[in-house]
Amino acid sequence: VAERPRVSEWPVEEIPDDGVLFRLVRKQGHLYPSGQAKPSAFSNAPDGGMSTEWNKYADAQDTKKRAAVLFRKDPDPAHYAVVALRAVDVRALKTQEIRHTPRPSNRSHTDVFGEKDNEIRVKLARIASLVIPPG
C-alpha cells in the first residue's frame, strides 16, 4: 500500500507504544473467513517499508476509504478490510522499526521497516486484529 515518498510538510513524530497502526488488507488472499489475517497480508512495499496509518491522524474508516486511491485496479472498498497492530506488539518483534512517514495527502502514514521474513509475517498476522471486515 505504498504511496511514493514525497517531501511532506508534516512533521515526523515519534509513535508511542500505545499507538495503533491500521493496515489495509485484501479480502481475498489476506484474510481467512474467520477474519484472522494471513501472513500474506504483511509485506514490504517496493520502497522498503510496510505501509500503515497511525491512529492519531486516521481512524480505521479513513484507512478503508483509501483503498479507492491506493488500489487503482480494484478500488472497491468492499474488497478490503482493516486490521490493527499495536505499536508495542510490533516493536516486540525486535527486527521491526516503526517510523512515522507522513505524505502530503496523508499525515497518518507510517512505515514498518525491517525484513518481513516468514517468522515476522507469521507473528504480525498473530498480533493483528480485525477492526473493519470486508464489505
Add this chain to the structure above:
Amino acid sequence: MRLVKPHPDERSFRARTPPPGRDVQDDDWTVEDEGENYGELNEAFVGLPEACLPPFHLFSKPSASFPVSRSRHHCHHARSIGEIGPLCERVQELVNRVSAVEAELARLKAGENQTEPVSSPMLMDAGRDTDLIQRLRAELPSEADWDGDGSPGYSAQAIERAVGLFCSLLRLGRRARVAVETPDFGPGPSGSIDLHWMGEAYELLINVPADPDSHPTFYGDNKGDIAIKGALDSDDESNLEELIKWLRGRA
C-alpha cells in the same frame, strides 16, 4: 465333457475345440469324456489362476503308446481319476491362499496411492495435482502490477513448484504416518507463494519464491517457544523430512 487346457496367454482354462475331423493336435490336445469325474475336474479348474493348476501329466495325456484317438473315453492314466478328489481339494486350498495374497497385494497397492486425510477433497497422486494448480492459477493474478502497486504476478512455474512441494510433504507424511493437512495457498511477497498451516497447537509457513533458483524458506512454531526455521536446499523430499518430524511432534 471336454477336458480343457490352459492357454499360455491366459491365466485360466479356456475351452478349445479341436479342428474339424481331429480330436487332438500335438500341442493342443483335448480329451473328451462322458464321465462325471472329468466333468467335476473340468468344473473345478475353470477360472483358476494358471499357477494353481496341476501339471498336465497327471491327466490323460496322449502318447505314442496310447494313441489319443483311443483315449476318447478312457484315460490311459486311469488311476489318476481316483486322485482327482484330493487334488481338487489341494488346488482349492492353493487358490484360496493365492486369492488371499492377491487381496492383500491389492490392499497394499491401494494404500500406496492413498493419502492421509486432508481438509480438502483433493487427494494428491504422484506428482502434482492438476485441480489445485488450476484453482491457484485462477485465484492468483499472473499479470504484473495486478494491484496497481507494482507487484509482480504469480507465475505458473511458482504455483506448480508450490503444489509440488506440498505433494512431496503429503507423500512423506503418509510414509511417516503424519497427517499433513492441505495448507492455505496464499499470495506471498514479490510473486512468491505462501503455504500456511494454522493448527490449534502450531503454525507453519513455507514460502516458495518466484525465482526458481531461490530456495523455499519456512518458519513454524507451537505458538510458544518451540520453533523451526530455515531454508530447503532443494525440493528434494529428503529436505522435508525435518519438517515432517516437526509436524509429528506438534500433532
